Amino acid sequence: MNNVQEESPRDQKKNRRRLQILEIARGIIATKGLRSLKVRDVAEAAGCSVGSVYNEFGDFDGVxxxxxxxxxxxxxxxxxxxxxxxxxxxxxxxxxxxxxxxxxxxxxxxxxxxxxxxxxxxxxxxxxxxxxxxxxxxxxxxxxxxxxxxxxxxxxxxxxxxxxxxxxxxxxxxxxxxxxxxxxxxxxxxxxxxxxxxxxxxxxxx
Amino acid sequence: MNNVQEESPRDQKKNRRRLQILEIARGIIATKGLRSLKVRDVAEAAGCSVGSVYNEFGDFDGVxxxxxxxxxxxxxxxxxxxxxxxxxxxxxxxxxxxxxxxxxxxxxxxxxxxxxxxxxxxxxxxxxxxxxxxxxxxxxxxxxxxxxxxxxxxxxxxxxxxxxxxxxxxxxxxxxxxxxxxxxxxxxxxxxxxxxxxxxxxxxxx
DNA sequence: GCTTGAAAATGAACAATGTTCAAGAAGAAT
DNA sequence: ATTCTTCTTGAACATTGTTCATTTTCAAGC
The missing domain is CATH 1.10.357.10 (Tetracycline Repressor, domain 2)
Structure with a gap:
């Protein structure tokens, strides 16, 4: 039997977005410094709501x-x-x-x-x-x-x-x-x- | 003639408070870390308004x-x-x-x-x-x-x-x-x- | 002492930003 | 198709930095 959990379309989307949020956050930190990182900027750039960022990472420190x-x-x-x-x-x-x-x-x-x-x-x-x-x-x-x-x-x-x-x-x-x-x-x-x-x-x- | 400017009572008070604000801010940073430093906490502990802190130091970075x-x-x-x-x-x-x-x-x-x-x-x-x-x-x-x-x-x-x-x-x-x-x-x-x-x-x- | 003008203090209002959550949307399970 | 679960949303809230019109203080001049 196969223990590997198939990745549902929902999970795919979730993962894609998770990666996207990280990429955006990393870009902002790298170019403008940690102090310039703002939840709303990340959410907007990722095309999702601030709530989703929290849902995915718990709090902003999590990102x-x-x-x-x-x-x-x-x-x-x-x-x-x-x-x-x-x-x-x-x-x-x-x-x-x-x-x-x-x-x-x-x-x-x-x-x-x-x-x-x-x-x-x-x-x-x-x-x-x-x-x-x-x-x-x-x-x-x-x-x-x-x-x-x-x-x-x-x-x-x-x-x-x-x-x-x-x-x-x-x-x-x-x-x-x-x-x-x-x-x-x-x-x-x-x-x-x-x-x-x-x-x-x-x-x-x- | 005497170039030394006498310190008026007003200036004395101003200086006293300036020192007090610094002492309080330093205490908070030293014991709880920079991230725990808040304008309102400093102002309250120094017995003055937040405006006075800004008046004295320009902005919070100034403190x-x-x-x-x-x-x-x-x-x-x-x-x-x-x-x-x-x-x-x-x-x-x-x-x-x-x-x-x-x-x-x-x-x-x-x-x-x-x-x-x-x-x-x-x-x-x-x-x-x-x-x-x-x-x-x-x-x-x-x-x-x-x-x-x-x-x-x-x-x-x-x-x-x-x-x-x-x-x-x-x-x-x-x-x-x-x-x-x-x-x-x-x-x-x-x-x-x-x-x-x-x-x-x-x-x-x- | 009173008046007056400048300087300082005030704190309410504003702005920026992190956080929550009730309501709705989307998808999975039956 | 229905139900149930999960995720998403974004408005509301909480915290905190910042501003500024108003008030208070006080030193100087009369």
Whole structure:
């Protein structure tokens, strides 16, 4: 017997619209920033009522969180595409790819990291977990480079190093912080990783 | 002759209230987060009308920005208090002090770094400049440690290193990112600085 | 002290925006 | 065809930022 539930026409329509709402919301966040996202704008652009948005996502945070969820998924997919041939090159690649992705989708990343929930409701665990998992992608190459180190310590190191790169990039890409020209930034990140690896006793381009 | 303008009773009252509004706003941000800050709450707590808040600060962003301005001033004051005896110790001290300050005033720091203006109005330049200046506080000790390096490069390095520390701390203190226990964090930051200095060819505790 | 003019304070009204829900429409099940 | 369930709608409501005509305050001049 077939456990796969057939998708009724009703569900098809529902899903189509769900995707459409997300696409529109993502577009607005990406181009005009999270603060410019308005329920009515989304509903009108999607050709439905505001009620339908609520019906589909519970509340407006639900829309934002779904966009954020997809952002971290896309980020993870990109980071997983970094070649794992050479561990040093992989670390450089992860940093450079994060920079690329952040530069391409700055407002989406800011939505992911800066959005706060109403009241004191907790941020969804699955998203946090996905961010943590993304930041743990430096773990495997670090294990290869430091075979004698404690695994727990490498896990901490991975998050720390990725957080550091995140700080450099997220502040560096604030167009408002005029200081770091985006051209320099890539070079700056590269040198940062370089120096830190040297501090760990790892030779460049093994 | 005396250029100092006497402060009339009227101005005294105005100033007192201005300070009171700021204190209340800061308290709300610090304890319940920026998203919980409401004009009416502030006005009621300050015993005045909403109009007076607008009269004093132009718009609500004006209140937030003034609080943020004072936050970065307080941060800078704290960072300037780090002893400059030994340059390596000073770098550790700057990182550790930033961590302390961030831990004590997490919501205020988040307000400083995460607040976005309405529409596309630019963030006030003086605040950005003050943040930049704070992040440049690693410059003097780095100059002492790397006397042969190009000054522009040291300036970049200072911002990069401080941004990295900022990333580690701001993500590490997200209680939602369960991963890094706050106890570990100080140690983690310390080791990070340690490793990076080693990578720069600087010996610990010269 | 009274008058007067400027500055400030007020808070009701307005505007923008998130949220709810009773009524109706659409589709599935029998 | 009828009924039953589910989804959709959008007007009404709630919250919150913003404005502004009116009133109040108060310092200066007489």
């Amino acid at each position: 934002i969180l779904t966009v954020n969820r997809e952002t971290v998924q896309a980020l993870t997919a990109r980071l997983r595409g970094v070649p794992a041939d050479d561990p040093v090159r992989q670390l450089y690649g992860l940093a450079a790819t994060y920079l690329e992705f952040f530069a391409e989708h700055a407002n989406l990343l800011r939505s992911l990291f800066e959005h706060r929930m109403e009241d004191d409701r907790p941020y969804p665990d699955d998203i946090l977990q996905m961010v943590m998992d993304a930041f743990a992608l430096m773990h495997p190459p670090l294990v290869r480079l430091l075979p004698d180190a404690d695994d727990v310590k490498i896990a901490l190191l991975s998050r720390t190093l990725f957080s550091a790169v995140h700080g450099i990039i997220s502040l560096g890409l604030e167009e408002r912080m005029v200081a770091v020209p985006p051209q320099m930034l890539r070079q700056q990140v590269e040198q940062f990783v370089d120096t830190h690896l040297a501090g760990l006793g790892i030779l460049p381009l093994s | 937030i920005l003034t609080v943020n301005r004072e936050t970065v001033q307080a941060l800078t004051a704290r960072l300037r208090g780090v002893p400059a005896d030994d340059p390596v110790r000073q770098l550790y001290g700057l990182a550790a002090t930033y961590l302390e300050f961030f831990a004590e005033h997490a919501n205020l720091l988040r307000s400083l770094f995460e607040h976005r203006m309405e529409d596309d109005r630019p963030y006030p330049d003086d605040i950005l400049q003050m943040v930049m200046d704070a992040f440049a506080l690693m410059h003097p000790p780095l100059v002492r440690l790397l006397p042969d390096a190009d000054d522009v490069k040291i300036a970049l390095l200072s911002r990069t290193l401080f941004s990295a520390v900022h990333g580690i701390i701001s993500l590490g203190l997200e209680e939602r990112m369960v991963a890094v226990p706050p106890q570990m964090l100080r140690q983690q930051v310390e080791q990070f600085v340690d490793t990076h200095l080693a990578g720069l060819g600087i010996l610990p505790l010269s």
